[in-house]
Amino acid sequence: MAHHSEFGPDDEIDYDGPVTPYRQLAAILAARIRRGDWAAHRAIPSEPRLVQEYGLARSTVRRSIRLLVEDGVVYVVPQRGTFVAGG
């Protein structure tokens, strides 16, 4: 039995589940940030990188990032990258 919640972020996208892929990716990235994969004001992987890593379309990846921005988890610098928000 896993030690995370029923719909918690795993590391794989589930297309047949009730949670949309873009929300799954957002949860995954948020979890990785909390876990400390990237520190505050450090860049998370680029959009093409996330596309490759999770097998999603870029438009979907961008939707995830938009969600994370709205939640104050990350911020985007145009033509530069997406960075972990923080104190």
Add this chain to the structure above:
Amino acid sequence: MAHHSEFGPDDEIDYDGPVTPYRQLAAILAARIRRGDWAAHRAIPSEPRLVQEYGLARSTVRRSIRLLVEDGVVYVVPQRGTFVAGG
């Protein structure tokens, strides 16, 4: 002779019987879920798919699903699909 109850769910809709088609479909789907065709939190076939598979109108299919929701067998996620309920 079949090994299910007298009016139990078959895999075909009987239009001449006493049970309404939408209740038949609901029973069929419930049986398929019990049988393990789809696990908990997995999507069941889409409405258009069920329309095609069972030769029913979409409104009828939706009525079946509503019944299954009321019975706690499945739950619907708007703009996403219908999923098997489960602990």
Add this chain to the structure above:
DNA sequence: ATTAATTTGTTCGTATGTATC
């Protein structure tokens, strides 16, 4: 100074779900 590579920004088209009328 040029060029190429990288990264986000934008738009279009197609497909599939459910929701609604």
Add this chain to the structure above:
DNA sequence: TGATACATACGAACAAATTAA
């Protein structure tokens, strides 16, 4: 029954800015 709306996902193309060679 049929049509339309809304949300989502994929794919592709191009623009704009930055950075590195």
